[in-house]
Structure formats: structure tokens, C-alpha cells
Amino acid sequence: MSERIIDPAAKGWATSWYEASARARIDGLLDAGSFREVVGPEQRRMSPHLPLFDLPRAFDDGMIVGPGRLDGKPVLVAAQEGRFMGGAFGEVHGAKLVGLLRAALVLKPDAVLILFDTGGVRLQEANAGETAIAEVMRAITQVREAGMPVIGLIGGRAGAYGGGGLIAGTCSRLVVSEGGRISVSGPEVIETNKGAEEFDSRDRALVWRTMGGKHRRLTGGADAYADDTLAAFRRAALDMIERAPAFDLATLEAEQARLEQRLTHFGDCRDATEIWARLGVNDPEAVPALTTAAFDTLLASLGETTHDAR
Amino acid sequence: MEKLTFRHTTQRALAGAKAQAITGVVASGNLEVLLERALPATECTVEIETPIRGYGEVWAAVVADFVARAQPGGLRITINDGGARPDTVSLRLLQGARLMEV
Amino acid sequence: MSGWHRERAARDARIEAGRAHAAGKVVTAAGVVALLEAILQPGDRVCLEGDNQKQADCLARGLSQCDPGRVHDLHMVQSGIVLAEHLDIFEQGIAKRLDYSYSGPQGGRIARMLYGGQIELGAVHTYLELFARYFVDLTPNVALIAGVSADLDGNLYTGPNTEDTPTVVEATAFKNGVVVAQVNEIVERVPRVDIPGDRIDFVVEADKPFYVEPLFTRDPAAMTETQILMAMMAIKGIYAEYGIRRLNHGIGFGTAAIELLLPTYAERLGLKGQIATHWALNPHPTLIPAIESGWVKQVHCFGSEVGMDRSIRERSDIFFTGADGSLRSNRAFCQTAGLYACDLFIGSTLQIDLAGHSSTVTQNRVAGFGGAPNMGSDPHGRRHPSDTWMKAGREAQVAGDPALMRGRKLVVQIVETFGEGLVPAFVERLDALELARKIGLELAPVMVYADDVTHIVTEEGIANLLLCRTADEREQAIRGVAGYTEIGRGRDRAMVERLRQRGIVRRPEDLGIEPLDADRSLLAARSIKDLVHWSGGLYEPPAKFRNW
Numbered sequence: 016m017s018e019r020i021i022d023p024a025a026k027g028w029a030t031s032w033y034e035a036s037a038r039a040r041i042d043g044l045l046d047a048g049s050f051r052e053v054v055g056p057e058q059r060r061m062s063p064h065l066p067l068f069d070l071p072r073a074f075d076d077g078m079i080v081g082p083g084r085l086d087g088k089p090v091l092v093a094a095q096e097g098r099f100m101g102g103a104f105g106e107v108h109g110a111k112l113v114g115l116l117r118a119a120l121v122l123k124p125d126a127v128l129i130l131f132d133t134g135g136v137r138l139q140e141a142n143a144g145e146t147a148i149a150e151v152m153r154a155i156t157q158v159r160e161a162g163m164p165v166i167g168l169i170g171g172r173a174g175a176y177g178g179g180g181l182i183a184g185t186c187s188r189l190v191v192s193e194g195g196r197i198s199v200s201g202p203e204v205i206e207t208n209k210g211a212e213e214f215d216s217r218d219r220a221l222v223w224r225t226m227g228g229k230h231r232r233l234t235g236g237a238d239a240y241a242d243d244t245l246a247a248f249r250r251a252a253l254d255m256i257e258r259a260p261a262f263d264l265a266t267l268e269a270e271q272a273r274l275e276q277r278l279t280h281f282g283d284c285r286d287a288t289e290i291w292a293r294l295g296v297n298d299p300e301a302v303p304a305l306t307t308a309a310f311d312t313l314l315a316s317l318g319e320t321t322h323d324a325r
Numbered sequence: 326m327e328k329l330t331f332r333h334t335t336q337r338a339l340a341g342a343k344a345q346a347i348t349g350v351v352a353s354g355n356l357e358v359l360l361e362r363a364l365p366a367t368e369c370t371v372e373i374e375t376p377i378r379g380y381g382e383v384w385a386a387v388v389a390d391f392v393a394r395a396q397p398g399g400l401r402i403t404i405n406d407g408g409a410r411p412d413t414v415s416l417r418l419l420q421g422a423r424l425m426e427v
Numbered sequence: 428m429s430g431w432h433r434e435r436a437a438r439d440a441r442i443e444a445g446r447a448h449a450a451g452k453v454v455t456a457a458g459v460v461a462l463l464e465a466i467l468q469p470g471d472r473v474c475l476e477g478d479n480q481k482q483a484d485c486l487a488r489g490l491s492q493c494d495p496g497r498v499h500d501l502h503m504v505q506s507g508i509v510l511a512e513h514l515d516i517f518e519q520g521i522a523k524r525l526d527y528s529y530s531g532p533q534g535g536r537i538a539r540m541l542y543g544g545q546i547e548l549g550a551v552h553t554y555l556e557l558f559a560r561y562f563v564d565l566t567p568n569v570a571l572i573a574g575v576s577a578d579l580d581g582n583l584y585t586g587p588n589t590e591d592t593p594t595v596v597e598a599t600a601f602k603n604g605v606v607v608a609q610v611n612e613i614v615e616r617v618p619r620v621d622i623p624g625d626r627i628d629f630v631v632e633a634d635k636p637f638y639v640e641p642l643f644t645r646d647p648a649a650m651t652e653t654q655i656l657m658a659m660m661a662i663k664g665i666y667a668e669y670g671i672r673r674l675n676h677g678i679g680f681g682t683a684a685i686e687l688l689l690p691t692y693a694e695r696l697g698l699k700g701q702i703a704t705h706w707a708l709n710p711h712p713t714l715i716p717a718i719e720s721g722w723v724k725q726v727h728c729f730g731s732e733v734g735m736d737r738s739i740r741e742r743s744d745i746f747f748t749g750a751d752g753s754l755r756s757n758r759a760f761c762q763t764a765g766l767y768a769c770d771l772f773i774g775s776t777l778q779i780d781l782a783g784h785s786s787t788v789t790q791n792r793v794a795g796f797g798g799a800p801n802m803g804s805d806p807h808g809r810r811h812p813s814d815t816w817m818k819a820g821r822e823a824q825v826a827g828d829p830a831l832m833r834g835r836k837l838v839v840q841i842v843e844t845f846g847e848g849l850v851p852a853f854v855e856r857l858d859a860l861e862l863a864r865k866i867g868l869e870l871a872p873v874m875v876y877a878d879d880v881t882h883i884v885t886e887e888g889i890a891n892l893l894l895c896r897t898a899d900e901r902e903q904a905i906r907g908v909a910g911y912t913e914i915g916r917g918r919d920r921a922m923v924e925r926l927r928q929r930g931i932v933r934r935p936e937d938l939g940i941e942p943l944d945a946d947r948s949l950l951a952a953r954s955i956k957d958l959v960h961w962s963g964g965l966y967e968p969p970a971k972f973r974n975w
Contacts, residue, residue, distance in 0.1 A: 071351050071405050071407050074405065220970050223975050386916055387911060408849070410844075413653060416652060416653070
């Protein structure tokens with residue numbers, strides 16, 4: 016007779032967002048039992064393209080969507096499974112996200128939450144994937160224009176790269192953790208095109224300085240920094256819904272101005288540590304090693320870095 | 326892709342009333358298992374789609390052992406395999422059965 | 428000319444020829460080729476320090492730039508074939524014959540060159556065995572070694588990665604050989620003297636620091652439920668059962684998972700202080716949680732591990748450190764410790780046959796042995812008893828007068844039934860036999876012989892071979908844990924059930940372990956970052972392991 020030695024129902028031990036599956040993230044993020052998956056795995060709406068390449072398919076094509084509640088508020092949620100095809104956008108995957116955003120215009124939730132974990136477009140379904148990415152960006156602007164914030168949560172293994180990075184750029188607010196990364200071109204692509212001297216993709220400390228969560232938060236490329244736990248992302252998402260900007264001309268003009276300023280202030284910097292020094296960080300080299308608490312203290316001491324420009 | 330289907334009869338239906346459950350991820354060395362309470366009480370089917378050809382006998386043995394152990398009567402089980410090892414397959418099937426017993 | 432000091436005279440002549448390219452003992456990196464051409468004679472036995480971790484890479488590059496017209500037909504005797512240059516010199520005709528121990532990264536190329544006849548092979552050894560022969564019939568004429576720093580007198584600081592150096596220098600310097608050391612820098616005073624200067628003839632200030640590979644770091648993020656289940660079985664079914672205090676872990680995820688389960692799973696079983704207290708082990712980052720939780724009394728190391736220097740310095744109660752504070756490793760002594768002073772070796776493998784012979788050789792790669800056959804063997808020269816050793820000895824119950832019984836060292840092979848690419852780990856016939864035939868080896872490269880293996884742990888269970896009395900029982904015990912491989916599926920089910928009744932085959936359930944409990948939440952650390960936190964920020968992982 017074997018005794019159970021762990022109690023999966025026990026709360027308290029913090030579950031890593033980075034390690035969690037897309038479904039586990041939704042489960043930890045939303046109010047218990049409130050999520051109703053739409054076009055779920057039992058529908059078997061799978062990729063029509065992958066079998067041509069002898070590649071295995073996923074029942075939900077790596078995109079999980081549906082309504083739920085966040086602290087009682089009605090929200091729509093989309094989560095990418097980063098371990099399936101690197102979370103990349105395929106035809107069905109992309110269509111589900113587009114569909115969710117269009118549904119927001121009808122259902123009018125308090126917010127739409129997108130849990131990014133993607134390397135970009137799925138090469139095997141490139142045309143459909145890229146089309147979907149463009150449709151998502153357009154749909155996000157429509158949702159924001161209708162007054163609903165779109166909050167991006169980024170903290171998975173794949174990060175938010177390629178088209179995912181572009182979509183993140185259209186969100187109202189972004190929450191990022193230390194392990195999360197946001198960019199368009201990936202490290203290997205930069206190295207292949209510009210050489211290892213310019214960017215050594217194997218130097219992971221460099222990759223995270225350039226694209227990682229702490230750097231994005233420090234420069235305002237992300238608006239909130241969360242510890243790598245489901246609980247921390249939940250708190251941050253709730254906070255960001257309250258603080259989403261209006262989607263109007265004033266916001267866009269302010270965004271433009273801040274991006275121009277960022278270029279002026281930091282355009283000649285060769286490394287993120289130089290940027291951080293100019294931001295007023297006393298010991299830039301120590302930033303990657305800072306604990307969440309220490310990093311939060313640093314952010315507070317630097318003053319308001321949240322703004323609308325990414 | 327290789328498609329395999331196994332049909333079994335069990336002595337009893339799987340406990341619980343859960344209609345469906347899913348476990349695992351389609352990634353290298355892993356697999357996704359969808360379980361649906363969709364069949365008569367003492368029937369069980371396991372359908373597999375896998376990119377690794379030629380392991381039919383191994384799949385048959387793994388499935389047979391799982392059925393004998395978990396008695397998953399009434400379940401339609403569908404698997405998308407990413408090249409998982411047999412013990413990982415057993416583990417996911419048992420995890421899935423447990424999720425369905427709630 | 429007759430006489431009893433010819434070697435010494437030859438040595439003096441070499442050194443004088445070399446002095447022409449040196450200022451005192453010091454040679455610039457640019458002068459390496461000229462130095463080597465001056466001191467080397469055709470047919471010399473040369474030890475080019477290719478340890479498991481550190482490499483005398485500046486000297487290796489220099490050697491491969493020598494003129495084969497002047498330097499040729501060398502007999503290379505070295506632990507590791509690791510750098511490309513180690514094999515280039517054979518293609519160039521600079522080297523002809525080879526005696527070595529380990530060739531992991533160069534396994535494929537070495538196999539091709541052996542097959543193609545470009546290398547005349549003496550033998551493949553274990554580390555300790557090769558060191559032993561340095562003092563008998565493979566004494567080097569010239570040793571090309573690597574250290575961290577040297578002073579102008581040639582006193583060497585070899586630091587955390589001391590590894591093989593003292594052994595190589597002992598054999599060479601005291602038998603009329605010439606020793607050349609490459610160092611990262613020449614200093615006024617070394618932090619501690621690992622090798623006294625009168626054993627060093629030339630010091631080269633290398634163009635860049637010597638190469639070290641992080642071989643023993645395993646990312647907890649990559650650990651699977653299967654590896655965790657096997658670790659649980661090993662802890663409960665073997666460590667607890669036999670009371671394993673003194674042990675060596677082979678390299679790999681399987682043993683790293685055991686290390687990460689000590690502060691959690693083993694703690695819950697109440698085993699702290701009773702197991703895993705004294706170690707012969709490289710400084711595995713995955714041992715940090717166990718050390719910080721108070722499980723470990725002390726560790727002796729073969730070498731160091733990239734990123735661990737600071738955390739070792741702060742734990743001088745645990746590790747062997749010099750007066751300067753840094754680690755002092757020593758492969759020869761640590762191998763001896765693993766052989767005689769440990770009651771258990773546990774490591775992974777690639778293939779096991781029906782008798783229990785185990786090998787990591789595949790048809791196209793020769794990885795050599797490293798330390799495994801030495802660690803993974805029962806030393807007949809052992810005399811001191813321990814509870815573990817005696818218990819295992821009673822289980823083996825060899826025929827004869829019980830008053831003349833000996834104990835047995837536990838030699839455990841921990842392996843998943845299917846490896847990379849769904850290749851079965853259990854086979855009828857080892858690939859090693861085919862490779863031996865193909866390249867004309869006298870012995871098949873077996874890593875652990877069947878009569879040394881005491882237990883096999885797979886995800887299906889534990890097979891205790893000590894308790895088997897016939898070859899048939901042994902075969903079925905192995906089949907009984909071989910899972911869904913062809914070997915496993917070919918088992919005699921009735922016989923395996925009987926073996927299970929006798930405790931020869933034990934499944935997780937028999938050990939009171941629920942396979943669904945084998946969950947990553949059991950790991951004391953689930954990421955490299957967690958290990959950094961456990962170490963209080965002292966552990967500095969190499970760049971390739973970072974995600975921050």
C-alpha cells in the first residue's frame with residue numbers, strides 16, 4: 016500500500032508560471048472553476064497542414080480560449096502552449112485568437128487577457144499564420160477602441176517573439192517576469208544576419224539583458240514586473256486592468272513622443288547596462304542577479320517608468 | 326504518421342462522473358491524452374497518432390497493461406504522440422484516468 | 428657509451444636546447460613551437476594534459492604546429508582525447524601511438540581513425556589504471572601540463588582544477604622527464620604551491636586561459652518525472668535499505684535527480700544523517716541543496732566544476748581546500764577513494780545485456796572509460812568492513828567457508844529502458860562486441876562487467892543481482908525490469924513473479940512508491956536559478972545555463 020506524499024490540492028507552494036502548461040496558467044490565473052473553454056480539445060479542430068509534414072498535431076492547436084472570471088470580473092482569455100511547436104502561430108491557432116477578440120466586441124468583458132508563449136509564426140503554415148497575426152493586431156485595436164483593455168502576460172519559455180512580439184506591442188498593458196522575453200527578431204536570427212561579434216546568441220546573459228523581463232520593465236517596454244508564480248501574475252493582471260490607458264489620439268501621440276525620446280536618450284548605447292546606468296541605476300551589473308523584492312525596490316526608487324510607449 | 330487503434334473490454338466502468346479530461350503536451354518526448362466518457366460501460370478504445378513508425382507492438386503492450394490496471398470502462402482515449410517513451414505513455418494514461426475518476 | 432645516467436644526460440641536453448628559447452624558465456606563447464621542437468625527440472612518450480575538464484590547449488595548438496620532419500612518431504599517453512588538436516597530430520604524422528582513458532567529445536572521430544589505421548592503439552584504460560602505468564611502463568619523457576599561475580621559479584598554482592597534474596608531474600619529473608607548464612599568468616607569488624618549482628622546467632604564459640568544460644552541471648528544469656521516479660526508488664530501495672553513507676555518483680541526470688531529492692523526499696523518509704554523508708564527487712551544482720540542508724559531511728573532488736569556485740570557498744568544512752581558500756582536487760586520490768572508501772557507485776549506461784554486462788560504446792563512437800570501470804567495480808583488495816559492505820556480501824553468499832566471506836561494494840546501474848531516439852537500453856548483444864571486431868580490439872570495451880553489477884534500477888523497478896543464484900534467474904531479473912523493450916517483453920512472466928516474491932525484482936508499489944507521486948514538485952531545486960538561490964548567490968552558473 017503506497018502512501019500519497021504530495022497533496023496537489025494544497026495551496027501555498029508557489030507554482031512556477033515558466034514551468035506551467037497553458038491550461039495550468041489559466042487555472043491559476045482565473046477564479047476557481049470559472050473558465051469555460053471554447054473550441055476545446057474534444058472538438059478536434061486541429062491543424063490541416065501539419066500531417067503533410069509528418070508532424071504530430073494538438074487537439075487545440077496549442078491555443079486555448081474562452082471566458083472566465085478574474086476576481087469576479089468577466090474576462091476573455093487566450094493562452095498559448097509554448098511547448099507545442101514553440102507556441103507558434105498556425106492557421107487554427109491564430110483563428111481562435113482572432114475569434115476571441117471579435118467575440119469581445121459582442122460580449123464586452125472587462126478585459127481580454129493574452130498569455131503569450133510564442134516564437135512567432137509557424138513556418139509550416141506561414142501564410143495563414145502571418146494573416147492571423149495581422150488580423151489579431153487589427154482586432155486588438157478594435158477591442159481597445161471599444162474601451163476594453165487587452166493585457167498581455169509574458170513569462171514562458173518561448174517568450175513573445177516574431178509576430179507575438181508585434182501583437183504584444185498593440186496590447187494596452189504588458190506584464191512580464193524575469194524569464195520572459197519580448198522581441199521581434201530572435202537571438203539566432205540576429206547572429207546569423209549580423210554576426211556573432213554583433214550579437215552572440217549563445218551568451219544567454221546578453222540575450223536576457225537585451226530582450227528579457229527586467230530590461231523591458233526598466234525601459235517601459237513592459238508595464239508590470241511579476242515574480243515567476245501564478246499568484247503574482249494574477250495580482251499584476253488585476254492591477255493592469257485598472258490602469259489601462261484610453262485608446263485615443265492623445266495616447267498614440269504620447270507613445271510616439273516617448274519612443275522618440277527613448278531613441279534620443281539611449282540610441283548610442285551599446286549594451287543594456289549602459290541604458291540602465293543612464294536611467295539612474297547605481298549598479299547596473301547587479302541587475303540580473305536581483306531578487307524580485309530587490310528589483311521592485313529598484314523600480315520604486317527610479318520613479319515612474321510606466322508609460323504607453325513600447 | 327502512423328495511426329493505431331486498440332479496442333478493449335473491461336470488467337467495470339471507470340469510477341467518477343467526469344465527462345472529459347486532457348493531460349500532457351505534444352512536444353518531443355511527450356504526448357497529449359484526451360479522455361472522453363463516451364462509450365458503453367465496459368468498452369474502452371485507445372486511438373493513437375504518432376510520427377514514430379514501427380512500434381505497434383510496444384503500444385499494444387502498454388495499452389493492454391494500462392487497461393488491465395486502470396479498468397477504464399466507458400472511455401474513449403485519443404492520443405497525439407510526440408515521440409514519447411513507453412513509460413511516459415503509461416504515466417500520462419494513468420494521470421488521465423485519475424483525472425477522470427473525480 | 429655505457430653508464431647508468433644516460434636518461435639524465437639526455438634530459439639535461441633537452442633542457443639546454445630548450446633554454447635557447449626561454450628567459451630563465453619562461454617562454455612566451457609565440458615561442459611554444461620552437462620550444463617543443465627543441466625538447467622533443469622522435470618516438471618520445473608525451474603526456475599532453477587532456478584531463479576530464481581542463482585542457483593544456485595552448486600547448487596542444489603548439490604541438491600540432493610542430494614540423495613533422497623534426498617531431499614525429501610520438502607515443503601519446505594522456506587521460507582525455509578532447510580537443511581537435513589531440514587527433515590532428517595523428518593525421519599530421521606528429522603522433523603515432525596512443526594510450527588513453529576517455530574520449531567523449533571525440534568519440535566518433537577516434538573510432539574512424541582507429542578503423543582507418545591512423546592511430547596505433549596501445550589500450551583504453553580507466554584513469555587510475557593509466558596513472559598506475561605512468562609509474563611502470565608508460566612513463567612520459569615529456570609532460571605538457573596546464574596550471575592557473577606560476578612564479579618565475581616555476582612554482583605552480585593549479586587551483587580548483589588540479590585534477591591529474593600532480594600525478595603526471597610526479598611520474599615525469601622524477602624519472603628524468605621534462606615538464607612544460609602553460610599558465611594563465613605569471614605572478615610574483617602564487618596563492619598556494621600545488622607543484623613545487625623544481626619539478627617544472629619551462630613555463631609558458633599562454634595566449635588565453637586554459638580551456639575548461641562544465642561537464643557536471645545538470646539543469647533541474649530538464650528533469651523528467653521518470654528520472655524522479657527512479658531517484659525515489661534508488662533512495663528508498665537501495666540507499667535506505669543498505670544504509671549508504673559513503674558513495675560516488677556517476678555523471679548524469681539520474682544521479683543529479685537523487686541529489687535534488689535528498690532534502691525533500693529523503694528528508695520525509697527520515698534518512699538525514701543516515702545516508703549520503705561522505706562523498707567522492709565532483710562539485711555538482713545539484714548537490715548544493717543537500718549541502719545547505721546539512722546532509723553532507725564532506726566531499727573529495729576529482730576536479731572542479733565551472734561556476735562553483737565561490738560557493739566551495741565558503742564551505743571549507745565540506746570541501747578540500749588549500750590555505751588560500753580555493754578547492755584542491757586530485758583525480759588519482761579521488762579515484763582511489765571511490766574504489767576503496769566508498770560503499771556504493773551509481774551511474775548510468777547506454778546498454779546492458781542479459782548477463783548484466785554494461786557498456787557506453789555504440790557502433791560508431793568510442794567514448795573510452797574515464798573513471799567508471801574503476802568506480803563501478805568491486806575491489807578485491809578491500810579489507811575494512813562496513814555494515815553496507817557486509818550486508819551486500821551476505822546477499823551475494825558466495826560458496827565456501829562463511830568465516831572467509833568478504834563484503835561486496837554496491838555497483839548500481841540506473842538507466843531508462845529506452846534511451847534517446849527510442850533506442851532500447853537492454854540488448855541481446857552489446858554493440859561493444861561489434862566495435863571490437865571492427866577495429867581489432869583484443870577486449871570488447873565493457874564499462875562494468877556483469878559480476879560487478881549488483882543492482883539495476885529502471886523506471887519499472889529494481890533488480891537485485893546479488894540475490895540471484897543462477898544465470899537464468901539473473902536473465903529473468905534483468906528482463907523483469909527491462910520494461911517494454913523487446914528484452915522486457917520476452918520475459919518469463921511466471922518466473923519474474925516468483926523473483927518478485929523473493930524480492931529480487933521490486934516494483935515501485937513493492938517499495939511503497941506511487942508512480943504518480945513522482946512529480947517535479949519533489950525537486951529541492953527546479954531550475955538553475957533555484958540552485959543559485961540555495962547557494963546564497965555564491966554559485967555562478969556558466970552563461971549557457973542562464974535564463975535571466
